Amino acid sequence: MSRRRGKDYENVDYIKLTSNDNGFVDAQFAHPPPKIPWKAVTLATMLFVAGSSLLIIGSLIVSGKIDSKYADRMWPMIILGILMFIPGAYHVRIAYYAFRQVPGYSFDDIPEFD
Template sequence: MAERRPYVRYVSLSTSGEFFKDELPSGSPDREEEDGEEDEDIRFRYDIPNEIPFTSIALALFLLSLGSFFLLTSHFLFTSHMPGDSSQAYGFLFLGFVAFLPGFYETRIAYYSWRKCRGYSFSLIPAL
């Protein structure tokens, strides 16, 4: 027969922390210390950097200018201002969008952070 296990609770899991101290193992992160303080879990701690990511902003400006150049080149190929095939124009159009969109997005975040608009900070830009 199945052995009775009084320490196993067969109820729905609770998120409010209604576990009893004697039911948790001694190494559990939910168990409080003796003086009443809980251990801080470093997985949920995030320190916002206070520095400006200049290399990421330079990369964003480079992608923005490269994407603009490719889009302008594809426009000139489509309108026959430059000699070339339409397949070349589609290639430049695709590469232009792939380079322009992330460059514009990061440059916009950097500009709004520089202007100190609400909701924007340099911590939103990933640092290299």
């Protein structure tokens, strides 16, 4: 027992613990920096651009600016353009607002690929 009573333990300062410990630590409420899902944002951007292109080309065929011999491709282009444009525009909008740190938008709202 005499070995444990060294000079190292004589100058130790003890602090009395508070009696009203609620079990929470301030560090558990700190938010980690947001992780940007680059693959999902890239896919959303590609869907947005491709959908916009297909919608524009389909609209040009409908309006007659593109030759009428391509009229059989009009409705498939418009339908595919709509199917690609809507989710692409939605997720690009969320990514833009999350990047600008608008309240209510975060990168957690965008699905992430593994």
